[in-house]
Amino acid sequence: MKPRSLSFYLLAAFFGLFVLFLYGPMITIFILSLQGPDGTLTFPIRSFGFYWxxxxxxxxxxxxxxxxxxxxxVLGAIVTLLVASMATMSAMAFRQKFRGSTVLFYLTISALIVPSILISLxxxxxxxxxxxxxxxxxxGLGAHLTWTLPIAFLIMLGIFNRFNPSYEEAAKDLGANDPKTFWEIVLPLILPSLIGVSLLTFTLSYDEFTRTSLVSGQYNTLPLEIFGMTTNVTSPALYALGTLTTxxxxxxxxxxxxxxxxxxRRQQG
Structure with a gap:
């Protein structure tokens, strides 16, 4: 076996620091959440336990x-259902060129480049x-859609760009109409990707703070509640919440x- 070069060890060390930078704060939260009733917000830990x-x-x-x-x-689930259906239908519409498609495309994704606080305002x-x-x-639903829908739309565009239209053509040659072709051919093929898009959409909505900050009304979502609690004297329960939500x-x-x-596996079988 050939000895590894110095560059390998340097790159491995850099990657280790990168992983530590990514997960270090999360690990810190985990440790601080596992304290007894006398736990504090900082190190050192006074006692170990699951009290918080x-x-x-x-x-x-x-x-x-x-x-x-x-x-x-609840809000994340509603946003996920709406975005999954709307992004799929929009991406299918863009499979064919139509008048004004370029302008409509850039209008759709323009919400991603506008500062989120301005969207909320x-x-x-x-x-x-x-x-x-x-x-x-x-x-709150409207605010989250301006953020999640363009992202899901772009992903679904990429999915349909790799989709082989011969499956639909074969189904139509056998007499299937458009709705039947979609439900029995297209949807099963894109379903794994659609699940991934839905999971991403739920995560983006669940964690959204800035776009919800000025339109949430009297009651807060979880990110707003956490931010409000960080401005006051709080307890390690905040760290415990981070552990549970993770x-x-x-x-x-x-x-x-x-x-x-x-x-x-079912598709391959």
Whole structure:
């Protein structure tokens, strides 16, 4: 076996520092969340325990976590369903050239280059002009769509650019109409990718802060509640929440991975 060069060890060390930079803050949060009742917000740790993990579900000194978490999950689920369907239909429409498609494309993705705080401010002003009340559901939904829909649309465009249209042509030659072709041919083929897009959409909506900050109304989503609590004296329950939400995110990823793997094996079989 040939000895490894010096550049290999330098690059390996650089990669190790890169991984540490990415996951170091997360590991720190995990450690600080596993403390006893006398735990503090900084090192050193006074005692080890799971006390603060249980305190996440209790009323906090300022605010609480349970209801904002429920709002974020509900809002993220609604955004995911809307974005998955709208991005799929939009990407299918762009498979063929039509008049004004270029202008419409750039208008669709322009929301990604506008500062997010201006999107939130503009949406709040629009709701005020129309006489509508802002809240985490209605105006929050609009704010999240301006962020998640263009991203999902771009991904779905890439998916359909790699899609082989001969499958649809074969189905139509056998007498299938457009709806049947989509449900029995197109959707099963793009479903693994669509699950990935949906997972990304849910994550972007669940974590969204800036675009929701000025239009959430009286009740906060989870990111807004966490930000509000960091401005006051808080407890290690905030770290425990980070640990639980990270485990929740990893659980969603594992579920999506298992679903995609089974769908891929079924297609290959």
């Amino acid at each position: 993990l249980g305190q996440v579900f209790q009323e906090q000194r300022v605010g609480n976590f349970v209801e904002p978490f429920q709002r974020s999950v 503009g949406l709040g002003v629009m709701f005020q002009i129309m006489g509508w009340s802002t809240n985490w559901m209605t105006s 485990l929740f995110s990893f659980t969603m990823i594992i579920i999506a991975y298992v679903a995609v793997s089974r769908l891929s």
